[in-house]
Amino acid sequence: GQQLNQSPQSMFIQEGEDVSMNCTSSSIFNTWLWYKQDPGEGPVLLIALYKAGELTSNGRLTAQFGITRKDSFLNISASIPSDVGIYFCAGFSNDYKLSFGAGTTVTVRA
């Protein structure tokens, strides 16, 4: 798989704040995916992006597929305590293997 650079590595946020995280790659990706993983569980797909420039929402989550096809971001609006967890970006490049970013750990302060 390809290497994805995800940032920030972790964040502490106040309940109600908006959260933003992003991923970049050195190569072009055909699909960008954002997952959330709770402790001791497998990752759950939040949003899938298939076209450059695509902006997709899922409730309070919004993600975009970068125009260059080498980056993506995820925004969480009005965070709540259950948003705690680890968020991973992932994607498919030309080798069709799913590569994962290192994850962003989100902790919400009530």
Added chain:
Amino acid sequence: GAVVSQHPSRVICKSGTSVKIECRSLDFQATTMFWYRQFPKQSLMLMATSNEGSKATYEQGVEKDKFLINHASLTLSTLTVTSAHPEDSSFYICSARAKGQGNEQFFGPGTRLTVL
């Protein structure tokens, strides 16, 4: 739909023993299943890809004789960690790709392996 289960969810074993982990697609046929390993505070690393009825393809650095993968049916893949050692302790996660559904992978809940 698209539910993937893993069994067991947790296993503790002695060093030198072998452990089998099952991955099942409950409501769809999975032509391809993937096995990932995740160490604490790290990302998921692909170990191998298995296609039903054929030999698994292992990623570089993953020993195929140590991590035996069998994908005997369209709904079941197994990962056997042979002669497990403490450094094999990890969270093992499988995913499955549905027949005719493109590249999307559906992940299982993971298996926590602890080798004493």
